[in-house]
Amino acid sequence: MFLSQDFAQVFKQFQEEGLVISPWLSGLDGSGRFDPGVFEFLEWEAREFATTHWTEHEKVASFGSLLIPDRFAYSAVYETAASTAVFLAHERTGCLDVDEAIAQEAIQLVERFVAKHGFGLFVEVYAYVAAYDNLQALKYYGSIPEREFLLGSWHRPWIDYKLDDELMAACVAGAMRVVLHDNRRYVELTDYGLYRYQMVREGLEKAGYLKQKLQLLHISQFSAFKDFEALAEENAPEFMSLRREFLDWTGIQPGMRVLELGCAGGAFTFEAGLAERVGPTGQVIAMDPAPGMLARARSKGAAKGMDWVKFVQGRAEELPFEDHSFDAVVGSIFIHLTDIPIALEQMRRVAKSGGVVASYHPLELSYNVPFFVEWFAPVMELARKRNDKPKTFLPDRETLPKAFAEAGLTQIERKDVSQVSLFHDPDKIIDLYIEGIGLFQEELAELPWQARRDTVVQLRSRGKAVCRKYPEQERVIHVPNQMVRSIVR
């Protein structure tokens, strides 16, 4: 395989330099994603950079005598800079619009990585990710009509070049072949290609690339999700009363300094009453990584004139606060999206001795309800092929109490509750659970691009049929939820 160093190590350096290589993030439509000026700028910079730096020496050092497409250097710079720019724009503004300053910054990040680690390594990372997209699609579909493969229409629809060079190189390496079925040409994997797919996948898994991709999907999707609270309240009538119950249970009092994590649009902060409870003699710092959500929460705070509530963008795993600086650190329906041990360690660190650390979170669902099994059969089928149940990011009953204890928290108490979820309107259910909250995202993220979209379309139409077949009173799920609270020693 190409990488001259351990991929996990190289990918870590990539992330440390602030680079993101997720070409799907920079869009489906090439130039259409960007304002024409920004697109021209990125394209021109990428071409210049590749022409100057892609030397014989770099190529030999990374790829030896392996065949690699000559445009790789350019594609690597363009696609990395473009996805990094979209990521930066999203981090700062909550939308995906890139201006020239951000595009410039992304190019500079590429330059900095290359100056430190060499261009060869940079192109290798790109080659690894591109190889994964190709191999994964062939593994999933079994074979792809050659024409579709070359256009990337089923698996890399964001490209504006053809994949004939990649196909040729993979055939020469013995990983793919072109075969005839009914007088049509198809691309498929060879046994060696299958082995290579497994190696690349393992490398990406170990490096944390797949996990990062999943997090990016969750955050970018959630940020664009404007109606979360309205939809969630409509589908779960106890949405607010359970949050109020949690607030009471945490023991938060007026005048406290409280950190709320994963505040999203502020349902717990404002509607459930956290800000009101703490009052102007105290302070609430509400945090969320999704800028779109944070902007909505901020405008609610401003409309209510509650200036003791401040907003900070960020993740629970990296809290930019001093040790022992909060009376309570809490959050509602967020901890399942974090790296739980790291988040809890941070929550404990910033809470005062004697302070409260508490979470309200959903638990793993039971899928044994007939209407649900029928509706989500395509996802269940993906799991069944692996002899498994669908992968879920939702914790089980023991995960959080155990993690609280492992984080050194004491006097841990739990309260298991259940929330009714109504499956009335199929489109709203898909908007909320699949395209919003990201239920089954782990399963869907494993699919090539087009298969992911097709599955969501399929889930929408199955939903309509299921809703016609089952009466409304049978389309109900009791979602297990849990509250955990603890005291910092």
Ligand SMILES: C[S@@+](CC[C@H](N)C(=O)[O-])C[C@H]1O[C@@H](n2cnc3c(N)ncnc32)[C@H](O)[C@@H]1O
């Ligand atoms: C379902 S919303 C929670 C909404 C709100 N707290 C409530 O009670 O309805 C989950 C939020 O967690 C945020 N989130 C995702 N990853 C996170 C992380 N690593 N740290 C903190 N929050 C995160 C998401 O951006 C999203 O806004």
